[in-house]
Amino acid sequence: MKHLEAFLNAMQADAALVHRPENLRWLAGYTGEGCLFICPEAHVILTDFRYLEQVRMQAPDWGLVQVSRDAQYPALIAEQANQHRAKRILVETDYLTYDDYQAIAAALPGVELMPMAGLPEKLREIKDAAEVESIQRAAAIASDAFMNILPSIHAGMTERQVQRVLEFEMLELGSEGVAFETIAASGPNGALPHARPSDRVIENGELLTLDFGATVNGYRSDMTRTVGFGKITGQLRQIYETVRMAQQLGLDALAVGKACGDVDKVARDYIDARFPGSFGHSLGHGVGLYIHEQPRVSSGNTAVLQPGHVVTVEPGVYIPGLGGCRIEDTVIMTADGVINTIAAPKHLIEL
Numbered sequence: 001m002k003h004l005e006a007f008l009n010a011m012q013a014d015a016a017l018v019h020r021p022e023n024l025r026w027l028a029g030y031t032g033e034g035c036l037f038i039c040p041e042a043h044v045i046l047t048d049f050r051y052l053e054q055v056r057m058q059a060p061d062w063g064l065v066q067v068s069r070d071a072q073y074p075a076l077i078a079e080q081a082n083q084h085r086a087k088r089i090l091v092e093t094d095y096l097t098y099d100d101y102q103a104i105a106a107a108l109p110g111v112e113l114m115p116m117a118g119l120p121e122k123l124r125e126i127k128d129a130a131e132v133e134s135i136q137r138a139a140a141i142a143s144d145a146f147m148n149i150l151p152s153i154h155a156g157m158t159e160r161q162v163q164r165v166l167e168f169e170m171l172e173l174g175s176e177g178v179a180f181e182t183i184a185a186s187g188p189n190g191a192l193p194h195a196r197p198s199d200r201v202i203e204n205g206e207l208l209t210l211d212f213g214a215t216v217n218g219y220r221s222d223m224t225r226t227v228g229f230g231k232i233t234g235q236l237r238q239i240y241e242t243v244r245m246a247q248q249l250g251l252d253a254l255a256v257g258k259a260c261g262d263v264d265k266v267a268r269d270y271i272d273a274r275f276p277g278s279f280g281h282s283l284g285h286g287v288g289l290y291i292h293e294q295p296r297v298s299s300g301n302t303a304v305l306q307p308g309h310v311v312t313v314e315p316g317v318y319i320p321g322l323g324g325c326r327i328e329d330t331v332i333m334t335a336d337g338v339i340n341t342i343a344a345p346k347h348l349i350e351l
């Protein structure tokens with residue numbers, strides 16, 4: 001109920017209507033479908049028959065309103081609003097469909113629907129001990145899975161084959177599912193930061209970038225390792241060592257009280273001096289129930305790192321036609337320093 005309390009304290013409206021699954025989980029501990037109606041004197045889950053027992057098990061302190069064909073969401077939401085005299089209600093305008101929004105608005109004449117404007121997401125930025133523990137477990141699963149599969153991946157495999165081996169290993173180690181679509185980009189595909197795994201056969205002399213994560217209690221981890229096959233020489237090796245150093249400089253620059261943009265700049269300047277224009281995305285991002293959340297570790301972001309922030313550090317270099325490299329860890333900011341959740345080594349591994 002700690003999260004609900006924080007939300008109520010920050011809510012500047014009579015009530016809120018919450019639809020995003022991650023926010024249902026964060027506020028109510030409930031992982032089914034439906035929506036939440038929240039006001040100071042009541043907190044209620046609206047859902048249908050399929051989830052009634054799940055609500056009772058996961059959210060026993062929440063009121064329960066059953067949605068059915070004869071009593072649909074808009075009418076039941078209006079009932080809650082009227083009962084609690086809510087005249088100004090927050091809704092997730094950046095999530096609801098236009099049709100759902102129109103239906104809710106039509107059922108609530110005289111009620112002002114206001115954008116939630118990312119309030120739960122803002123509060124979710126700072127993770128508590130239980131959330132940090134889930135992320136650490138997800139990170140350990142991903143890191144261990146990477147180490148475990150190294151002996152069995154080799155040139156001659158396709159990107160999709162490597163993807164399957166890696167994802168299977170994460171599931172074996174306890175991941176609920178992938179944290180996001182795994183990236184496996186070999187050879188020239190490595191120049192595409194978000195390449196999808198293909199049936200391309202990996203050859204000796206190439207780099208393979210693997211960007212992946214596990215999920216525990218809904219919380220995600222995010223890591224990237226780039227490995228070589230056969231002997232990696234010339235520009236590919238320079239790219240690798242540049243990214244590795246930039247990533248270390250980025251990690252070293254992390255500190256509570258520091259602006260995110262200043263951390264980004266340290267890694268970016270290092271890469272720009274060697275491979276100008278080849279690092280076109282942000283250095284990192286927050287991780288939690290969403291794979292990408294605040295704070296963004298991006299150029300010019302004045303947001304300041306705080307204890308409880310969980311962020312990635314993931315510089316990359318991408319050279320069209322040649323390939324690319326990215327190295328990423330997920331780290332936890334604490335009052336006593338930075339905890340790197342990813343144990344896998346970062347020297348160039350040549351398989």
Ligand SMILES: [Mn+2]
Pocket residue numbers: 222223285312314328
């Ligand atoms: Mn990432």
